[in-house]
Amino acid sequence: MVYLRAKTVKGERYLYLVKSVWDAKKNTSRQETIKYLGKASSITKDDIPADYRNDKKIISYLSSIDAVSIEEKEELLKKLKDQLFNSLTKGDFDATKQLFDAYSSSSGMASFFEKLLTPVMYKIGELWVKGKLGIADEHVASNIANTLVKMTNTKFAEMPTKKKIVICVPEGEEHNLGANILETYLRNLGHKVYNLTPPEPHDSVVEFIKSTNPHAVFISVTLEDNIKPAQRLAKKIADKSNVPIFVGGQGLKNQDVKFEHAEVVRGLNLRDVGRLVSKNK
C-alpha cells in the first residue's frame, strides 16, 4: 500500500511518499520511502512519480492539507508558466526577474528552475521545431534565462566551501542553461563550483580537473549527437583521475545509453543531485 507521510519542521510540513512492506521474518510491516516530495504547500502532480500520480487517495490527501487544492495549484502553475513564456520570448528581463523573485521567495529557487524555467524552455524548443517560434526569439529567451541564473549565482559568492565540483559539457555542446542551473543550485548549498561551460577542449578540462582535484565532476549532455563526445570526455578524465563522474541532461533520456567511466543520472530533482554530491568522499 502506498501513502503519504508528513514530517513537520519549524511549522512547515514536508511529505514523503512511502509504501508498506511486509517483513515476513519479523511478522510485521515496515515503511519504505519511495520518494521525498518536498514542502507540502508546494507539491504538484509532477513531484509524484508517474506510477502514483493519479492515485485518488494521494491526490485527495494533498488537496486536503492545504487551503489550495492540487487542481488550483496546477492552474496557478500553468498561469505562471504562461507569464514566464511571455516575458522570456519578449525579452523582458525585468518581468522575468520579478516573477523569479516572487515565486522563489515562497517556493524556493530550485522549484522555480524545475517547475517553471525548465518546462518553459522545453516548450520554447518544441514551438521552434514546429516553426511557431523564430530562432531569434529562442535566442532571446535563452539569453535572458541564462542571465537570470547567472545573476542568482552572485549571491552565493561569500559562502563557505563544502566540496569542489567541476561542471562541464562535451566539445560541441553549446547548451549550458542546465549546467548553469546546476552550478547555481550547488553553490547555494555551499559547494565551490567550477563551471567550464561553454565548452572547453577536452584536454583543458582534464588538466583543470588534475590541478583542482574536485570531489565530483558533472557532465551535462543536451544533444544526442554529443553522447559519444561525452563518453570520450569521461574516459579521458577517468584515465587521469579517480574523481566520481556523473553524467546527465536531456541528451541521455534514452535508457539504453551506457557510460563505462561515469554514472548516468536520470530523473533526479535538484535536491537529489545535492544529496549525490554530499554522499561522495
Ligand code: B12
Ligand atoms: C536554448 C536552446 C538553444 C540555444 C542554447 C543557448 C545556451 N547557452 O544554452 C542555442 C540557440 C545556441 C541552441 C542551439 C542548438 N540547438 Co537547441 N535548444 C535550446 C532549447 C530551446 C532550450 C535548452 C534549455 O536551456 N533547456 C532548459 C534546461 C534547464 O534543461 P536541461 O538542459 O534538460 O537541464 C535540466 C536537467 O536535464 C538537468 N541536467 C542538465 N545537465 C545535467 C547533468 C547532470 C550530471 C545532472 C545530474 C543533471 C543535469 O538539470 C537541468 C535543470 O533541471 C532546447 C529545447 C529543450 N527541450 O530544452 C533546444 C534543443 C536542446 N536544441 C536542439 C537543437 C537541435 C539545436 C541545434 C542543433 C539547432 C541548429 N540546427 O543549429 C543547435 C546545436 C548547438 C550546439 N552545437 O550545441 C534540440 C536537440 C534535439 C536532440 N534530441 O538532440 C532541442 C531539444 C530542440 C528541439 N526540440 O528539437 N539551442
